[in-house]
Amino acid sequence: MTPHALTLDTGARELRAADRLLHALAAGPALPEDVFGCTHLVRGDRPRVAVSLTFASEPLLRTARERLTADGHRVTAGVPDPYGRAVLYPGAAALTGTLTVAELLGRSAIDRVARLGSPDAPPPDALVATRDHVRPQWRNGELVLTVMPASRGVHVPIEVPDPTPCCADH
Numbered sequence: 001m002t003p004h005a006l007t008l009d010t011g012a013r014e015l016r017a018a019d020r021l022l023h024a025l026a027a028g029p030a031l032p033e034d035v036f037g038c039t040h041l042v043r044g045d046r047p048r049v050a051v052s053l054t055f056a057s058e059p060l061l062r063t064a065r066e067r068l069t070a071d072g073h074r075v076t077a078g079v080p081d082p083y084g085r086a087v088l089y090p091g092a093a094a095l096t097g098t099l100t101v102a103e104l105l106g107r108s109a110i111d112r113v114a115r116l117g118s119p120d121a122p123p124p125d126a127l128v129a130t131r132d133h134v135r136p137q138w139r140n141g142e143l144v145l146t147v148m149p150a151s152r153g154v155h156v157p158i159e160v161p162d163p164t165p166c167c168a169d170h
Contacts, residue, residue: 004061005054005079007040008068015039015085018049022087025053029067031088032060036109038084038138052079053088085137095134098154101126104134104145111142115149116158122147127154133161 012018022037031037036054041047055061068075086092091108101113102124115122122128128147134157136145147155 004056004058005052005077006061006065006068007050007052007076007078007080008073009042009048009050009076010073011046012049012051013047015049018051019087022051025068026088031064032056034090035060035064035088036084036086036090037088038079038086040080040084042080050080051087052084054079082141083138085135086143087135089136089143092134095130096132098127098129100124101128104128104130108134109143110134110136110145112144114144114146115155116146117148122155129154129156131156131161133157133159135159 008021010018010021012021018039022039025031026035026037031053032055034056036052038052038054040050040052042050053064055064065075086109089109091110094107095104099107101122104110104113105124113121113128128145129150134145136143138144146158148158150156
């Protein structure tokens with residue numbers, strides 16, 4: 001990631017709300033296509049989800065800051081932590097359907113695919129059913145998608161698109 005980053009602390013309490021905000025910002029004129037938009041869990045007295053935006057250059061950062069501030073967003077410099085969960089990133093829109101690991105890496109800014117609970121990465125020809133919801137995370141400066149085995153040798157990202165809320169059956 002580059003040092004050209006800013007954070008919006010909107011007070012969102014859920015990842016879905018933060019995801020929607022990032023997608024709404026991407027649909028408007030404030031963000032270029034090569035932006036990285038991440039969510040960050042903020043702990044403490046007021047737990048919430050902040051969003052960060054990282055740009056390729058200082059002029060893009062300045063323009064986005066001006067537009068976002070003009071739209072009423074509270075903007076601060078930098079990112080809350082180095083472990084953001086990427087929602088917006090180059091190539092994200094191309095990660096639909098079932099792809100091989102090699103296709104997934106070739107189409108997007110994702111650096112690596114890791115297999116949950118295993119030191120071994122899936123091979124390049126392993127299939128990943130994206131469920132049209134691919135949320136890699138930053139780890140040690142790399143954008144890493146963690147997958148888990150599903151069925152018949154196919155893997156899926158560990159984050160499901162529509163999780164069942166806790167205690168939904170009560």
